[in-house]
Amino acid sequence: MSAFRVQLKKVVDDSYDIETGFGLANSLVHDLQNGLVGKTKRIAVITDTTVKDLYASKIMENLLHAGFSCDLFAFEAGEMSKTRKTKERIEDAMLEAGYRRDCCVLAIGGGVVTDLAGFLAGTFGRGVPFLNYATTLLAAADASIGGKTAVDTPLATNLIGMFHQPKKVYIDLETWKTLPARQLASGMAETIKHACLASAEFFEYLEENIDAVWAFDKDVCAHIAEENCKIKYSVVMKDERESGLREILNLGHTVGRAIETESDYRLLHGEAVSIGLAAQAALAVRLGYLSKKEQERVTALLEKAKLPTAIPSYIDKEKLVQKLYTDKKVRDGKLRFVVQKGIGDIVEFENGVFAAPIEEDLARSIILEMPVKEIGIK
Numbered sequence: 359m360s361a362f363r364v365q366l367k368k369v370v371d372d373s374y375d376i377e378t379g380f381g382l383a384n385s386l387v388h389d390l391q392n393g394l395v396g397k398t399k400r401i402a403v404i405t406d407t408t409v410k411d412l413y414a415s416k417i418m419e420n421l422l423h424a425g426f427s428c429d430l431f432a433f434e435a436g437e438m439s440k441t442r443k444t445k446e447r448i449e450d451a452m453l454e455a456g457y458r459r460d461c462c463v464l465a466i467g468g469g470v471v472t473d474l475a476g477f478l479a480g481t482f483g484r485g486v487p488f489l490n491y492a493t494t495l496l497a498a499a500d501a502s503i504g505g506k507t508a509v510d511t512p513l514a515t516n517l518i519g520m521f522h523q524p525k526k527v528y529i530d531l532e533t534w535k536t537l538p539a540r541q542l543a544s545g546m547a548e549t550i551k552h553a554c555l556a557s558a559e560f561f562e563y564l565e566e567n568i569d570a571v572w573a574f575d576k577d578v579c580a581h582i583a584e585e586n587c588k589i590k591y592s593v594v595m596k597d598e599r600e601s602g603l604r605e606i607l608n609l610g611h612t613v614g615r616a617i618e619t620e621s622d623y624r625l626l627h628g629e630a631v632s633i634g635l636a637a638q639a640a641l642a643v644r645l646g647y648l649s650k651k652e653q654e655r656v657t658a659l660l661e662k663a664k665l666p667t668a669i670p671s672y673i674d675k676e677k678l679v680q681k682l683y684t685d686k687k688v689r690d691g692k693l694r695f696v697v698q699k700g701i702g703d704i705v706e707f708e709n710g711v712f713a714a715p716i717e718e719d720l721a722r723s724i725i726l727e728m729p730v731k732e733i734g735i736k
Contacts, residue, residue, distance in 0.1 A: 372523040376503060376591075378583045380532040380576065383417050386464075386491060387424050395487045395525055400461040401428045402452050404475040406435035409467040409493055412536055417466060417491070429455050433474075437623040440470045440510045442518065445478050452482065459483035462525075468494035468541075469501030469627065473519070476507030480522030490524045493533040495545025495571075496628055499552070499586040502527050504594050504607075514684035515615050515627075529587075531579050539664065542571060544628025546663040547610075549582055551635060552589040554656060555609045558702030560585050561659070568662055602710045608687060609696045609704065610635035613725070616681035620673050625666075625733075632665035633728075638698060640724050641716070647699045655701065668731040679722045687713050693721055 377385060390401075401421060405414035410432045418428045431448045433439045452461075463486060465475035472490045479488035492502040508519025534542065546568070553561035563581070570578040593604055614634025618625055625633075639656045642648035648656075657667050669675065687694040694713040697705040707714040 372505070374524060374526050376527040376529060376587050378498075378529040378531065378580060378587070380530070382491070382528045382530045382532075383413075383420055386417065386489070386528055387420050389526060390421070390426065391424060394489070395462045398460060398462045398487065399426050400457060401426050401464050402457055402461055403428055403430045403464045403466060404448060404471060404478070405430065405432050405466045406439070406468075406471055407432055408435040409471065413491075413493055413530075413533060414466040417464075421464075429457075435470075437470055437510065437515075437618075437627065440474050440508075440515075442509050442511075445474055445509055448474075448478060449482060457482075459486060461486055463488035464491065465489065465502075466491040466493065468492070468497045472497055472502045473507050473516070474509060476505070476522050476524065477509060477519050480507060480520045485522070487525045488522070490527045492527065492529050494537060495534055495542055495582075496548060496626075497545075498529040498531075498583050499545050499548040500590070500607075502529070503587060503590055510619075514619050514681070517684070517686070529583050531576070531583060534579060535574055539572060540626065540629075543664040544626040546571065547628030547632040547635065547660070547665055549586055550656075550659055550663060550665075551607075551609050551631065552586055554635065554698050554701065555606050555696075555704045556589045556592070556702060557585070558700075560589070561655075561701050565655075565659055565662075568659070603712060605687060605713045606696055606704045608713070609698060610638050612682060612685045612687065612693070612695050613637040613678075615685060616678055617669065617673065619684070620678055620681055621670060624672075625670065629666055629733075632660045632663075633667060633669060635660060636667035637724055637728060638695060640727065641695060641720070642698045642705075644720070644724065645697060647697055647705050649700075652701055656698075666731065666733045668729040668733065669725070670733050671730050675725050676722075679718065679725055682721060689715075693718060695721075 403418045421428050433444050463479040465472045490502040492498045505521045505523035508516035511517050567578050610631050614631035618630035639653045643653050692715040695716045696713050699705045
């Protein structure tokens, strides 16, 4: 009998740039020509059926013209496509087309695309580099940055995935002009979440300027994108793997993700998160961390952003309570919530602990007291 210890200590630099601007396709091509992913010339462009015609096909043409070898892999737009089956189908198509470890993945689209493509890149050939070209406010605010990649399951969203950091993120604000108003609103939910947990000043800015987003005011859109990046990365840089602090980015998501699944994805992600933010604000009031006036400001801002704050009438509230247990923050069978502290701060329950156990009866009472409306019918 013998034993041998394998020493595998790593020091890895996963740093990368986030470029924000209007019309970044040429910048992407320039970066690739100048070695952003080394000598790689084979690029798998992954997108959805909506973004394919709007942006992805043209960007791929530019890459081909610049001398890169590319193929476009598109899947049906929508959260329902963010599955293991879709990932498998694209992987098989890439293998059939001759893609191996000497390739790069370019995700062009919103959060569904960047989540799925990033997860695929992390497992294809045991890991290949990837880039995110974000075309929605939701992706710009959250999904395209941070390195969390995943697919959904019938039980809940984002339960299967991995941390895999992109080589660079491009936030093309020009693409926001082609977003339906509902998609813009969905992205504003994650934006308001960031303000709630980290910046009273940004919250006030949104209260004063949120209408300008729908008018595509360049200065307002650019400021919102920059603040989202700054707030998210002030957290991610301290806790890349969500061992503690990064859980605060789940503000509103315990109820939000449960509602998203229970709605059978009739609600967009941001719409579900918005309802979750309203729920956590009510919880924060009950626990004494938020005043009634502050709760009203949170709800008012969400509604000003054209977001729902009531539970859809077709969702059974008791089933929703049970669905909360599929949340990734659950520990030892106990529900855990991130809780807002005033406007622009978060509760630290203990040193380095930002999600606290909440009794099911309390969670149930919050949900039962929330208003019900006819919403989320696509």
